[in-house]
Amino acid sequence: MNVVALIDFDAAGAATGHRLVDPDAPQLLVTDLGATRGDGIFETASLVHGSVQALEAHLQRLVQSAAMLQLPAPDIDVWRDAVREVGATLTAGGVTEGSIKFVLTRGVEGAGVPTGWVFGTDSPDFTADRTDGIRIVLLDRGYRHDVSQTSPWLLAGAKTLSYAVNRAVQREAARRGADDVLFVSSDGYLLEGPTSTLVMRMGGRLVTPRVDIGILAGTTQADLFAWAESAGFATGYELLTPDDLAAADAAWLVSSVRHVAPVRAVDGAARAIDAELTARMNAALDARTE
Template identity: 65%
Template structure:
């Protein structure tokens, strides 16, 4: 009997789009999306990627809270947390057991003019991140082209929302590859560290774990937040602080942290080697893989 490598649940909504009626497991290979859906034609929607360790969705409530926050920023109907939670648990449990998997949830504005959103949850095994977690990654710093306070000055740019409009993020990763690197750390136009295209930046300096403040136009990281809750168990002080590019170069160690890849130590910045704390990296990833909620 063939194994189940992926699962898909479609969520159903009331005709006014305001209520979630439930979900249905469907064939993940079957056609799903209308060619007129605004996610396809405009990138008008939101998503979350939720890591699943040994069958347990991790940081689930934090992901659902961020999902609701992104929906509010885009004036989408408020997601029904219970309905989405049920769909996430259903698809996570429908695939063959693996040590690490993930669920991606998507909410779109639906067909233009229709007033009814589209939504689904998709589960599959996570890609192998062992090399990034152990060998580390080489990053380049790229100008994001906006100030660090863009969320306050220009809220319509949706800084800090997890939207489907990822063309710029994907272009940045391709630029990193052209420069012989693996990933990117964005820098604001006024010279502050921000985040990666799909990850938060965390630095170690003098016994403190540092990350840019949440009002610096970055996506609040669920993995970063869990690491900050865990930090005191390692006698590390978690600190939100405005950081400059030189802080990354001078750090005792640094990571890009995200839901699926977890903690990827940065081993080089713009082709300059930087220190890697292998023991702390291993401890971070052991904690992140072992979360049960």
């Protein structure tokens, strides 16, 4: 099942509301800079049993990405209403687990009016990823961990539509017999997956890479850490290396729709997974509300 809501804008580029449209009808002009240049931003939230999870965190990250690209600041109230209506429509149609993607582009070149839409659909079945685990490869991202300070124009840490590299590394992972990728900086620090955040258990602590190294602040990872702290785990944001990953008691890639996927192999080397903790993590994420 697919549901689409368009964001309406006035001539000055201010959002005025939203409307549901036919998901099978064309809605995007071929001259839109989102299509021709990848000039835009997006967020993807999970819908579980009628709840759009971490909605406020996703909306705030949309605002941050818009500022980094110098796009018009999203009207949070308009976007929130659109996302909620798409989620409610999916739920009414029988969807128990879905994804909702919201997109803002610079619009048609020269028009000065952005384009925005919200797209909701059923989620794939991630049961195997969440229980059996995934095989990952470490791939060089091609820049240092401090790129966001040295070269802010590269937009490291913004969730942009320019996903050609992220798709290319997924194909490279498949070529190497793996399921996903974890990026490593050119100076040897663990970063993030193409669509996920790394979390590792080291004894009684859960750690993740620092968010000032040109990576996205993970919305799902933040919720996971909040649960972990209530469950008695210490949490931390650190500079981490492949040696830290090899020494960790367990590791996961965490994302909005797939949720918690334990890592069962790195570069072809098998590693143990913590099935009991993984199940607790996924149950905690499923229980979230907005």
